[in-house]
Amino acid sequence: MTAQAPPKRRPVRLSAWRTVAYEIALNGWRVLRETVNDFSLWRIIEYPWATKALDLHPGDLVLDVGSGTSSYPHMLAKEGVDVVVLELDPDRVRWQLAKRRTTARPGDGRFFPLVASATQMPIRDGSILRLAAVSSLEHIPDDAAVGAELGRVLAANGLAALTIPYTSTGRQTFFKGIKRFVPVGPNAFVQEGKVGSFFRFYTDEDIQRVYVRPWGLRLSELRGFGRxxxxxxYHETRLTRYWRKFVLKDLLLALTVYPLEERFDASDPLYVMFTLRKG
Ligand SMILES: C[S@@+](CC[C@H](N)C(=O)[O-])C[C@H]1O[C@@H](n2cnc3c(N)ncnc32)[C@H](O)[C@@H]1O
Structure with missing residues (x-):
């Protein structure tokens, strides 16, 4: 008798279209004209990338670090992936739970909310095979602690998909066209008069120092977006005030301009996306 090969599990893939469709299904048509969470042009690029980079399949578990009020954990759950939402702000975790209660369907992956800091995760050493942090780590001042925690919680051969702001040469100013941000350290800024609005750009050396070297993780090639x-x-002009609106326009940009920029434009990207693997 020959042993039967286990059935192949289909990979989970989120196209840009599917990401927008999920956003509408989860939050209603109003997402097309107003921002109800952190969804933007960048997320239409980041969520498909992170999902593919982690090579997700139904039944896998993802630790999503700094989820905010993102729909990404819900999109993954709808695809049959189990998700741990790790977020510092209890109100945002409550928002996530409320969203889950109203949108959960039989067959979805499981959903585990966790109010905690990425600098001190209540998670066992070496227990996480897949971790995502989408546009969240740049808001955490003590990123050295985050780098140490990422390496600690990752299992052997575990994979983290991160997206963070980037600069090759250093950044003296934040963005033109939006609220005033003041420098508070190398490539780091806070919004004038707003506590807790920290934002940092990373150089190649910062990425190595903070996220790669502490645990000797293997860094993939950096992918960029926003050149x-x-x-x-687009982003750094007065149009900025519209940038978070009109998701269909963002979808069009993500499908047309983004691939062209990545192919033909060598200027610095606003964000980079990369994976880290624990050897
Ligand atoms: C830009 S928002 C969320 C981005 C979200 N991942 C998405 O896909 O849209 C960044 C989030 O990081 C959270 N955050 C800030 N510091 C944190 C920390 N130390 N640990 C965990 N989350 C943190 C903030 O509360 C905020 O909700």
Missing amino acids: SILNGR
Whole structure:
């Protein structure tokens, strides 16, 4: 008798279209004209990338660090992936739970909310095979503690998919066209008069120092987004005040301009996306 091969599990893939469709299904049509969470042009690029980079399959478990009020954990749950939402702000975790209660369907993955800091995760050493942190780590001042925690919680061969703001040469100013941010350290800024609005850009050396070297993790090639058109001419102009609106326009940009920029534009990206693997 020959042993039967286990059935192949289909990989989970989120296209840009599917990401927007999920956003509408989860939050209603109003997401097309107003921001109800952190969904934006960048997320239409980041969620498909992170899902593919982690090579997710139904039944896998993802630790999503700094989830905020993102729909990403719900999209993953709808695809049959189990998700741990780790977020510092209890109100945002409550928001996540309320969203889950109203949208959960039989067959979804499981959903575990956790109010905790990425600098001190209540998670066992070496227990996480897949971790995502989408546009969240740049808001945490003590990133050295986050780097140490990422390496600690990752299992052998575990994979983390991170997206963070980038600069190759250093950044003296934040963005033109939006509220005033003041420098508080190398490439780090806080919004004038707003506590807890920390934001940092990373150089290649910072990425190595904070996230790669402490645990000797293996860094993938950096993918970027937001170059001269999507960042410079679009994001950093007075149009910025509209940038979080009109998701269909963002979808169009993500499908057309983003691939062209990545192919032909060598200027600094606003954000980089990369994976880290524990050897
Ligand atoms: C830009 S928002 C969320 C981005 C979200 N991942 C998405 O996909 O849209 C960043 C989040 O990080 C959270 N955060 C800040 N410091 C944190 C920390 N030390 N540990 C965990 N989460 C933190 C903030 O409360 C905020 O909700």
